Amino acid sequence: VLADNAQGYTYAKPCSCQGLQTRVRRFNQVRLPARYHACTLENYLERDNNNLINLKYELLRYRQQFVIGTTGLVLSGPPGTGKTHLLCGLLGHFAVEQGIQARFIDFGDLTTRIRQGYADNKSDNEIIDDLVEIPVLGLDELGKGKGSDWEISVLDALVNRRYNSGKTTLFTTNYALNSPGQSKGPTSDQVQEKLSQANQGDLRQTEQLLRKLGTPTLEERVGPRIYSRLNEMCFLRTLKASDMRQVRQKSMARPVD
CATH class of the missing domain: 3.40.50.300 (P-loop containing nucleotide triphosphate hydrolases)
Structure with missing residues (x-):
């Protein structure tokens, strides 16, 4: 955007819309x-x-x-x-x-x-x-x-x-x-044993099995x-x-x- 300064010179300054775009x-x-x-x-x-x-x-x-x-x-x-x-x-x-x-x-x-x-x-x-x-x-x-x-x-x-x-x-x-x-949730071995019995492509079935076992802690979940x-x-x-x-x-x- 072109603008004039106090000395009468024309200069280019950033458009205010650029801030919004950024x-x-x-x-x-x-x-x-x-x-x-x-x-x-x-x-x-x-x-x-x-x-x-x-x-x-x-x-x-x-x-x-x-x-x-x-x-x-x-x-x-x-x-x-x-x-x-x-x-x-x-x-x-x-x-x-x-x-x-x-x-x-x-x-x-x-x-x-x-x-x-x-x-x-x-x-x-x-x-x-x-x-x-x-x-x-x-x-x-x-x-x-x-x-x-x-x-x-x-x-x-x-x-x-x-x-x-x-x-x-x-x-x-x-x-x-x-x-x-x-209290501890199911061990990783227990989870894997139950998961091996489930249809591995069915996440809903997997989650249902986990709920039946009880919810593991985050440490038990990620190691x-x-x-x-x-x-x-x-x-x-x-x-x-x-x-x-x-x-x-x-x-x-x-x-x-």
Whole structure:
């Protein structure tokens, strides 16, 4: 855009629209799921739950103090507690407001991409390389899938390489964090024995079997090596709340007075 200065000279200055275009480009590069585009920490609903209120304000401080290489996060909790909302709110803010390159990926989508890459003669590392270089990576649904040796090896490679590179990684998981005196879920051998009896292509059947066995902890799900890495590279936090989706459905089903 051409403009005149106080001395009467004409000069070129950046168009104000370029700032908006830059913000849009940064946001799109994060690759958030469409349903989470509007998620922020500010519009996260704590539902008068002290655990969620404290966590929200802790994450606001974390965001304010964030620099590249900051310790990451593991957000653990039951489905419907808003873990992905919080993750996307952080990633979007880092990219748009702080200009930090960030990326969102679901673990199930990652393994699908790697399998598809095999058809193009790409190795696991070729797919993972791109994710290792991202300054801030958000990995949703840690522990998702069948828990096969191959899935664990993919996760181990990604976590270990980002750990060694000093990159910030944010995780969400439905699996519980370790706590003193907690009861143990099924062992990996028990899980694998039951999975071997299931149709390996039927994830729903697999999940039903896991529910019958009881839910393993995150450490039991991903293994002690990966869990140890997570403890070193992340703050581990638990969301203690009911499933908001179920609460919303129940409230919609109530008769109008």
